[in-house]
Amino acid sequence: MMRLPPFARLAPRTLAEAVEMLADQGPGAAVVAGGTDLYPNMKRRQVEHHALVDLRAVEGMRGIREEPGGGISIGATTRLSHLAGSSAVPRALAHAASVIASPQIRNMGTVGGNLCLDTRCSWYNEPEDWRTAVGFCLKAAGDVCRVAPAKSHCWAVASSDLPPVAIALGASVRAVGPGGERTFPVADLYRDDGIDHLALLPGEIVAELLVPPVDGLRVTYRKIRRRGSIDFPELGVAASVRLAPEGICEAATIVLGSVASAPVRCREAEDLLAGRPLTPEVIEEAAAAAAHPAKPQDNTDLSHVYRKWVIPIHVSRALQSLS
Amino acid sequence: MTVDPSRTDDLAVVGTRRPKIDAMARLTGEARYADDLSMPGMLVGRQLRSIHAHARIRSVDTSRAEALPGVVAVITGRDVPIAYGVLPVSQDENALAVDRVRYVGEPVAAVAAVDEETAEQALRLVSVDYEPLPAVLSIEDALDPSGVLIHGEGQGANVHKAVALEFGDVDAGFAAADLVREDVFSFAGNTHAPLEQPATLAALGGDGRLTVWSATQAPHYLHRALARVLELPSSRIRVVAPPVGGGFGAKTDILPHEVAAAKLAMVTGRPVKITLTREEVFHSHRGRHPVQMWVRTGFTSDGRITAMHFRSLLDGGAYGSFGVASTYYTGALQTTTYRIPAYRFEGLRVFTTKPPCGPKRGHGTPQPRFAVERHLDRAAEELGLDPVELRLRNAVEPFSRTVNHLRITSCGMRACIEEVVSASGYHGKKGHLPRGRGVGFAVSAYLSGAGLPIYWNDMPQSEVHIKVDRGGGVTVFSGATDIGQGSTSTLATIVAEILGLQPEDLAMVTADTDLTPVDLGSYSSRVTFMAGNAAIDAASKLARLVAEGAAQRLGVPPEELVFRGGQVAVRGDPRKSLSWAQAVRAASARGALMTSGVYWAPEMAGPYRGSGVGISPAYSYSAAVVEVATDPETGEVSVEEVWIAHDIGRAINPVLVQGQVEGSVYMAVGEALMEEQSFRRQGVHRGPSLLDYKLPTTLETPKIHTILIEEPDPEGPFGAKEAGQGPLLPVIPAVAAAVEDALGVVVHEVPITPDRLLRALRAGHRGKAPVIGPASVPSFEFGEPERVQPPVGSPAEVAVP
Numbered sequence A: 001m002m003r004l005p006p007f008a009r010l011a012p013r014t015l016a017e018a019v020e021m022l023a024d025q026g027p028g029a030a031v032v033a034g035g036t037d038l039y040p041n042m043k044r045r046q047v048e049h050h051a052l053v054d055l056r057a058v059e060g061m062r063g064i065r066e067e068p069g070g071g072i073s074i075g076a077t078t079r080l081s082h083l084a085g086s087s088a089v090p091r092a093l094a095h096a097a098s099v100i101a102s103p104q105i106r107n108m109g110t111v112g113g114n115l116c117l118d119t120r121c122s123w124y125n126e127p128e129d130w131r132t133a134v135g136f137c138l139k140a141a142g143d144v145c146r147v148a149p150a151k152s153h154c155w156a157v158a159s160s161d162l163p164p165v166a167i168a169l170g171a172s173v174r175a176v177g178p179g180g181e182r183t184f185p186v187a188d189l190y191r192d193d194g195i196d197h198l199a200l201l202p203g204e205i206v207a208e209l210l211v212p213p214v215d216g217l218r219v220t221y222r223k224i225r226r227r228g229s230i231d232f233p234e235l236g237v238a239a240s241v242r243l244a245p246e247g248i249c250e251a252a253t254i255v256l257g258s259v260a261s262a263p264v265r266c267r268e269a270e271d272l273l274a275g276r277p278l279t280p281e282v283i284e285e286a287a288a289a290a291a292h293p294a295k296p297q298d299n300t301d302l303s304h305v306y307r308k309w310v311i312p313i314h315v316s317r318a319l320q321s322l323s
Numbered sequence B: 001m002t003v004d005p006s007r008t009d010d011l012a013v014v015g016t017r018r019p020k021i022d023a024m025a026r027l028t029g030e031a032r033y034a035d036d037l038s039m040p041g042m043l044v045g046r047q048l049r050s051i052h053a054h055a056r057i058r059s060v061d062t063s064r065a066e067a068l069p070g071v072v073a074v075i076t077g078r079d080v081p082i083a084y085g086v087l088p089v090s091q092d093e094n095a096l097a098v099d100r101v102r103y104v105g106e107p108v109a110a111v112a113a114v115d116e117e118t119a120e121q122a123l124r125l126v127s128v129d130y131e132p133l134p135a136v137l138s139i140e141d142a143l144d145p146s147g148v149l150i151h152g153e154g155q156g157a158n159v160h161k162a163v164a165l166e167f168g169d170v171d172a173g174f175a176a177a178d179l180v181r182e183d184v185f186s187f188a189g190n191t192h193a194p195l196e197q198p199a200t201l202a203a204l205g206g207d208g209r210l211t212v213w214s215a216t217q218a219p220h221y222l223h224r225a226l227a228r229v230l231e232l233p234s235s236r237i238r239v240v241a242p243p244v245g246g247g248f249g250a251k252t253d254i255l256p257h258e259v260a261a262a263k264l265a266m267v268t269g270r271p272v273k274i275t276l277t278r279e280e281v282f283h284s285h286r287g288r289h290p291v292q293m294w295v296r297t298g299f300t301s302d303g304r305i306t307a308m309h310f311r312s313l314l315d316g317g318a319y320g321s322f323g324v325a326s327t328y329y330t331g332a333l334q335t336t337t338y339r340i341p342a343y344r345f346e347g348l349r350v351f352t353t354k355p356p357c358g359p360k361r362g363h364g365t366p367q368p369r370f371a372v373e374r375h376l377d378r379a380a381e382e383l384g385l386d387p388v389e390l391r392l393r394n395a396v397e398p399f400s401r402t403v404n405h406l407r408i409t410s411c412g413m414r415a416c417i418e419e420v421v422s423a424s425g426y427h428g429k430k431g432h433l434p435r436g437r438g439v440g441f442a443v444s445a446y447l448s449g450a451g452l453p454i455y456w457n458d459m460p461q462s463e464v465h466i467k468v469d470r471g472g473g474v475t476v477f478s479g480a481t482d483i484g485q486g487s488t489s490t491l492a493t494i495v496a497e498i499l500g501l502q503p504e505d506l507a508m509v510t511a512d513t514d515l516t517p518v519d520l521g522s523y524s525s526r527v528t529f530m531a532g533n534a535a536i537d538a539a540s541k542l543a544r545l546v547a548e549g550a551a552q553r554l555g556v557p558p559e560e561l562v563f564r565g566g567q568v569a570v571r572g573d574p575r576k577s578l579s580w581a582q583a584v585r586a587a588s589a590r591g592a593l594m595t596s597g598v599y600w601a602p603e604m605a606g607p608y609r610g611s612g613v614g615i616s617p618a619y620s621y622s623a624a625v626v627e628v629a630t631d632p633e634t635g636e637v638s639v640e641e642v643w644i645a646h647d648i649g650r651a652i653n654p655v656l657v658q659g660q661v662e663g664s665v666y667m668a669v670g671e672a673l674m675e676e677q678s679f680r681r682q683g684v685h686r687g688p689s690l691l692d693y694k695l696p697t698t699l700e701t702p703k704i705h706t707i708l709i710e711e712p713d714p715e716g717p718f719g720a721k722e723a724g725q726g727p728l729l730p731v732i733p734a735v736a737a738a739v740e741d742a743l744g745v746v747v748h749e750v751p752i753t754p755d756r757l758l759r760a761l762r763a764g765h766r767g768k769a770p771v772i773g774p775a776s777v778p779s780f781e782f783g784e785p786e787r788v789q790p791p792v793g794s795p796a797e798v799a800v801p
């Protein structure tokens, strides 16, 4: 890997200061937290930034707190290893954090960085020489998509592990920007566009992840990857159900990661579950439907065909574990 | 005084479990690897690499790079125009491409600058005018008569090496068979991925001599190549191999950056260091060849092999490297495990526009071993025989000769088989585990050192010197490189045993062409056997000198002295003794205490061209049983447990042998399930990083039960044979067999990725044959084979050292 290119590093002490610095630096500046995603991408010259606003020293942005009205707030610079080891958060969320990357990376990587992780593609997350040899692509300096050249759309993959389970938990993010702060559902943070995948307003910084009280919701997260550590998800399946006492599913949320440029909600499958008991037959039916909205492309390690094939299997297993 | 290195009892340090003598240095960071070295005024070298899989170089303009402040020199192919290659028959590579590039990542120019950033920036200022040529990415492409020629102009087949040999009458063998079976197999290419990225520091001394510190497994071959390419007499070049952080074959070839660093040091007059980035290591490669194989074997109804015809097609990449040897190796060792009365081998290596393939742990033999073992499993099925029984019926005999003139001496294969089969409970498990779980079994053999050096010469294959100072300090000089396998510790243990000292007492000087005598290098599992025997020779001579001095002082004949526990004592009368230091003082009064030991392999080559490949003074044997857990719905496989027995002859240090066995199992699991050096159609590597290239982690590493079979080899040092490569071989076919047992899918190809396995399982659900593997191999006209008479008179004579 090449070395990092030169850039200015700014170290604000408050969130307000961070927002101001980011605005001052103008386009081409970005925030950095753990740097576990951003720095390798900069070393490979996928992105260039003349200035980085480092959030690590921002006060009050790190840590897990119980909210006065119930629920939990997880500061954006909370480390993944902290989240993974926390008993204050829903088990599925801690589990999702525990299967991200490797122990060393979890010690540096943050929750905010994970939520805002750049989309990935096997034609993009490559060194500059490599991309020079193949030709650049839409996402960086090129004019064609190498995966699906016919369309001028980028299919880079939303590959972070926390968003699907955060959505299944009904979590929100609080973002702070030059125009003030706003709180919105995690799902609304994403756009299904591999290039412009975050729906943050210019200059906005994610301040915290807000998880509502679990309150009987059953939640799970399954991660499919090549090896037991290090690897990004080839498929992520988050599911939550609320069961009535007699076992009838009152509400279900199924979210797939790594099959599009944003987490994918499986509404058809969710509807199939609503009002029915989680019997093996119902689960199979819903699992088959869950694959419908997913259109994986051939841009991760395992083939898109394989990833499509195994969606129903893993959705089914996820639902079984909740029934 | 007598030393009997084959004595089986009464050993003081040989056979004891102890840490490597350099363990603490390596653990604490005290060991200085090539990239840790630094010198005043040192420049950083970087290489500009081709972005084309195949192109003519019209011109290279370095002027803008040279003008960049901080850049001291820029060189191109014109500055190092002499081609080289590790094998004398394949002098086809230039450190920097001269008029053509043949793979993405091939070095085209090199810069030396004051720091890495400046060097990187300079590379961007070098402009190369390329005329792209068609990429050639497969064996089929390479053989297409209308395709381009990678070496040379025009069209034709890109054949690097084609061999066809027949030993005995194969047709008659097939005619006598009750069953003749054919199968095809494919083995993907993969790479070594050593932890230490290769690095080279070169510096010209005030005396005009060039010193090159390089992470190399074979300083001697690098020394020779540098003399040739730099047009310097060998005597003006010193090559030093610092501790090496893993090799597995990646550092046996002469690598372009080694030459570039040396040339830049000469041009600039300043020290220059080049360290490859991880991406560059994937370009540098020299790893496992992708091989397609076809095999036909005749069997009698009771399972005895009557004849075998084996064909292998190797995708060699852009240059020769060790490829001629690799080609022969894909055909050489089939006969070392099974009695094959008639054998025909056809091997082909083609050039393609990809990084050159070369030797990786097992060099050219894991692929055919995979094919032969799986093929025997198929035959066992068809014959209704147990796979273990089929192997036992065909097992080679110790002290015999194979049909292709290999001399087999000690052979612990039967013991290996019996041990793993019983320890694993194989027979109770095969076919009886719940669906999704399965067991597989396979055996193999490997060389303890190649019988011949890679360039013809009649000098010893290894020399060891020992010098003793007047206080009793012993310094051992050996050209062997410790690449982490522990060769330095092993040599120290051997010398210590003979002198009655502790390995930690010795000073070890290794792999430095100014200071140490020649050892051909740490490849082909040769160091313990060959350097070990040279060390025995040197130590025995030294013991004799010391004994003569001590004998005079003690008033006994030297033959009555024994060396033990730091004492030189009269046998049977330990009170009559001198301390080692006193004995040394007595002996020093008679002259200098300095000895040389040598090792020559016995003459073993058969009466045919290519017979130098495959011969070895001894073969190690291994057998493995693998148990897997699979997911029948998703095609995921996990190797749960491996039982492996390895016929080591004698474990000089069981800890190190076990380490080699476990490391081999680890690497085999990666090759069986996930590792693949593969390329996109543009000829670029699919993922030149340790994230994308899937090496197993500790979580994928199974529980390993290592069983060592110790039946001393008559020619091995204290009876030892190799451990570094052989144990990899049986594991890959055994994993495949276990997956078959678990799921009923036929596995004739590795790696067994979830993608491939699920595709086969789904084909099975649709009523098709569930198979992972090729339908055929590319066709090639080998022509009439060279016919070789099998050896007459089977017992093999053993050279007693």
Ligand SMILES: Cc1cc2nc3c(=O)[nH]c(=O)nc-3n(C[C@H](O)[C@H](O)[C@H](O)COP(=O)(O)OP(=O)(O)OC[C@H]3O[C@@H](n4cnc5c(N)ncnc54)[C@H](O)[C@@H]3O)c2cc1C
Pocket: A030, A031, A032, A033, A034, A035, A036, A037, A038, A039, A040, A055, A076, A077, A080, A099, A100, A101, A102, A105, A108, A109, A110, A111, A112, A113, A114, A115, A116, A117, A118, A159, A160, A161, A162, A204, A205, A206, A207, A230, A231, A232, A233, B691
């Ligand atoms: C080898 C390897 C394996 C990995 N495996 C996984 C994996 O399995 N699963 C997975 O999910 N991730 C994985 N990652 C990616 C990454 O390590 C994690 O997602 C991590 O959580 C990123 O957090 P960070 O703080 O390091 O982010 P950074 O690298 O600091 O930032 C990532 C991106 O988010 C932006 N950002 C950071 N914080 C904020 C904020 N508060 N507001 C707005 N934008 C922000 C940055 O500008 C940047 O674009 C892997 C990375 C590596 C190198």
Ligand code: SF4
Pocket: A120, A121, A122, A123, A124, A137, A138, A139, A140, A144, A145, A146, A147, A148, A153, A154, A155, A156, A194, A299
């Ligand atoms: S999906 Fe297409 S445009 Fe997007 S990163 Fe991959 S190759 Fe580039």
